[in-house]
Amino acid sequence: MSRSPLVTLLVANALSVCGTTMTFLAVPWFVLQTTGSPARTGLVVGVEVAGAVVAALAGGPVIDRLGRRRSSVVSDLAAAVVVASIPLLFATAGLPFGLLLALAGLLGLTRTPGETARWSMMASLITLSGANATRVLSAYDGVSRGAKMVGAPLAGVLIAVLGPQRVLYVDAATFLVSALLIRLTVPDVGAGEAVEGSYFGRLRRGFAYLRGDRLMVAILLMVMVTNLLDMAAAAVLIPVYANDVLHSSVALGLISGVFGGGAMLGTVLYAWVGARLPRRITYTVAFLVVGGPRFLVMAAEPGLTAILVVMGVGGVLCGAINPILNMVEFARVPDDVRPMVIGVTTAAVLVGGPVGAVLAGVAVEAVGLGPVLVAVGVTYLVVTVCPAVFPVWREMDAAPVSAHESEPGPVPAAAPTP
Template identity: 45%
Template sequence: MSGPGKHVHPSHLRPPPSPLSPNRTPLATVLAANAVSVTGNSLTLIGVPWFALDTTGSPGKAGLVAFCAAVPVVVSAIVGGPVIDRIGRRRISVASDLVCALALAAIPLLHRAGLLEFWMLCALMAVTGLFHAPGETARSVLVPDLARHAGTPLARAASLYDAVSRGARMTGAALAGVLVAVLGADSVLYLDAVTFGLSALLILVGLRGVGAAAPLPDPPPFSLSGYRADLREGYTFVLRSRLILGIVVMVMVTNGLNQGWSSVLLPVHARENLGGPAALGLMVAVFGGCALLGALAYGVVGHRFPRRALFTVGFLLCGAPPYVTAALTDTTAPLLVVLAAGGFGAGVLNPILATVKYEVVPDELRSRVSGVSTAGVLLATPLGGLAAGQLVEGAGLTVALFAFGGVYFLATLAPMVFPSWRTMDAPRTDAPPVDGPPAGGPPETERGLSSSGPSRPAPAPAPGASPPPR
């Protein structure tokens, strides 16, 4: 698909999917690799904040570690889209996983040798952030092509991708809580490094010969002007739609709040009021398990409901209630109930956003648009953990929880307040021309699109309800 003045290189676009009999192995490989990676992500979600709290005793320093891990994610997402296409999605995924494995393994190795300084911990987490986002993006943008090859409907493939992530997150969180309590946070980081290595191996072997995962054939010689043009295409595509901007801004805010919750607020609440890392693992596991149920339910019946209404209800359930409940009680049971309901609501969010994105973005722009939207939704993530840590130290945990919950509630009202969100229920498959009218133009330029995120997505970093990337 192209528009007037669109900067596309027809000579090096990937060939269309083969009409041969369905082949489900590549899709299954990506799902398995994502499951392994997200399981390790859950280990990081619990292991790193607990390691920082154990070794420094300071919520503020734990927030600073989260800040250092998140800033490079944004940087790599901003500039990485064209690089993914040129080098190849398979190669980028494998390389990013291997670098992250080495960086994570170095943390406990240096600590046990008595050599780990606080700045080293921040630097190593920055390395994982820098290399994690391109690998997540490379895997997620393969889903539409692999779904076609597998003969699987796109909405079902998107739901499967998110359901696998949710299930892995639930399992990993439960495992992490027990392992941190029994073995210590540094041992959990070793296991996390192993998950990165296994994910790299799965992609290396399972996607060999898959055209959609290969580098672009016969790309033009690299030049800064060509790179800037490729990068500009992704940004222009996103900026042409008020709906896209609305989604990116909303999820940017909620992802920043989620980072503060997962890296500082919930670990501090668990340490001070809930009994320790086992309770923290239980909380994350319950949320992830119910989110898995929500994603599976959406895959079965979700398409029958209006997307905007379902998206709004899901966000209202998973957003402010956990913060307010944690602020009002220091017992486990009420928070578990609220997290269970919120998890189910969160489960519908990523499939909705992923389906809309896959319907709208053409293959030749998918990596670039995904990189731009990932950068946008993660823009506030570095500040979330930092702000949470400083607020806890300055005003106390209860004030911080109420403040974050209040902002979250206001952010989740956006789909009901702004008219541009109505187009989420009727996305078009014709994208706005790259050289078309600017954002804020007439309504006919609006398109339904989501950001891609981490779950701890995103991954994409899953936007909204998912934890931010490692």
Template identity: 40%
Template sequence: MSRRWAPLAGLLTAHTVSLTGNMLTLIALPLYVLAETGSPTATGLAGAFATAPVVLGGAFGGVLVDRIGYRRASMLADLVSGVTVAAVPLLHATVGLPFPALLGLVFVSGLLDTPGQTARTALLPEAAAAAGVPIERAIGWFGATERGSRLIGAPVAGLLVSALGALPVLAVDAATFAVSALVVAVLVPASLRPSTDHDAPSAGYWRDFAAGLRFLVREPLLRAMVLLVLVTNLFDATKSNVLMPIVATRDLGGAAAFGLLVGAMGGGALVGSLIFSAVGHRLPRRATFVTAFAVCGAPPFWALAAAPPLPVVAAVCVVSGLAAGAINPLIGAVELERVPATMRARVYGVIGAGAWAAMPVGAFGAGLAADRVGTTTTLVAIGAGYLLVVLTPLLGGPWRELRRPVAAEPARPDRAPVPAPATTE
């Protein structure tokens, strides 16, 4: 591999490995809790503890990433996540693992996950420039790693959980974080950093954080996007953390079915993002945004509620993923046009935290609802709410600005995409 390609290859590889590890946790953790407790409420509580640190880490970690450096932050985040994930099977096999201790480990494991992803994303423009790759193409590759990780990691995790159990899969997950940190250490040089990195003196942690928050509040379209995605991610958290594992275990065949459904949606999203990268510049942004969300949102909930055979549910997930593949690139393009390089990590963190803030509530609320009114009723109601919410951009307001600039500036290496806070699909 030529030296100029090494940083970009390193970031893409590390991101892929780290996100594949996240998929292992996504599949193994709820199935482990469901098997140990038999309680949807406990499963939802574990999901809440898994998603809450994503919000906190995104909100408050961005400023720290700016301060300690992007490369170092990426490695530190992976190492901390790896140690805490490894502690789950280790404690279970030795002194025992009470449920409160599991919740604590899950919380700490996710605390630096978002800052780590933010750090890798913030280095992408410089790595692309070093390799001589257009930033649009590098963004597309970076997004494809997320979709590909879901496509490969989720089915593999389901098969591994079926064959070995959830705890060995978590041990494999811990190893993926170590590999990701090593790849960054070896392939991404310490000299790779934005030309504007640390040029402006810090005004203090809370002032820096407030500056990122003020930027978001003063951008009406970004603010509207975050509010909409706040609600849709709440709905998505009910599905991925609680309702889909329950239906897969009860009706569809267990861990392998759960992994297959998550992988089917990820595979569809990968193809959808590639299609959008080819034709998206010709499509009207607002109509595409609403259509994609309407197709990807409610149908999987209603398919799970109807409980048809597994191939039918998987087909719905594929179509849903195809539509979802257009959402994050579209939102990323809008953010790329608006976020200045000097505020990268802090603004990215605030946007991500805002988009993810309700996910813990969604996970815990889904567990309670499944216990009290039943899984089917909960799925039908959430699907209906999802559809109503994603139609709101048709009402106008700041959504009228969701259109392509008349004379867009060419992408520059000192601009980076915001890491996809858009949808958890």
């Protein structure tokens, strides 16, 4: 099989991720500018992430029934419609806050099915084409990181030049192009295969696959907490910091963009030397550097340059995290249950996001930005030291079962992406 569908899928996913990144910055900035309320900003993003959790949890069997290619296309088309509706309604009929919350929830519902479908197609195309899994999976993560690196500063600049409303139209266009590329050039992997079992039966199968694995439970718990803290940062803390301390939407884009650029570089470096590195130690060191220091440095208000340096270094180390976890998932999860397993794990690691966004907004209004940054930084350090302390994490270095030899059953599943 030709490897060109892999390349096209990488490009389409990059466009979709770029649009998601821009939306994730433009919507909070839009809410912050139009309402002036960090609490409302956190609530909007929390509702969006809650929608993503519901879609991730329930979407696996739907993707199985609908097909992976069609699910990706429908997800991107729906995202384009929802994103474009926000500025269109604001400029015409008006956009009450309740309606904005509803649109945020719909946007969240469009997010994870497309990501799950594209990841499932990527894993299947790797097997069919015979491509090197480590390199392709690192490329997949690297391209996604690169899209975030481009999308974040681009959103910051466009917000400053065009305003957040017009930026959302640009976001919608990226989703449309992604849908078009997938529909016209990527084969419908798995199309025509029999889908056994009821909707809830297949969903239960995803849960059953993950049950009973201590390492998997440890990973899920850790990433649930770190995602909660990261969502607090992305939805409230960094936008408020850029607005109140740095007084610049461009700074908002630079902070996210430099982190994304460092992560892309880190992914490339890991693809080069990662096979020779112990997974647990690499994972632990990366998370320790990526996590708490960002927030503690921001709390000290050292200026934009110092913050960008910390973000860049943390991003480079972060580049190793996703490839490690992606290789575990690819090696251990059989293709026929992959959408369900990915959906369940994605929902699990995202479930804390809405809580983080809402709590961060309320906490900032109650006690101020500085104390919240310190509290988040200390919590992050405590959580990310766990892989160095608890013996169960040593299983991370165990040799995985290859994907083509795997059979459905209660064996270790893929780790979620942080």
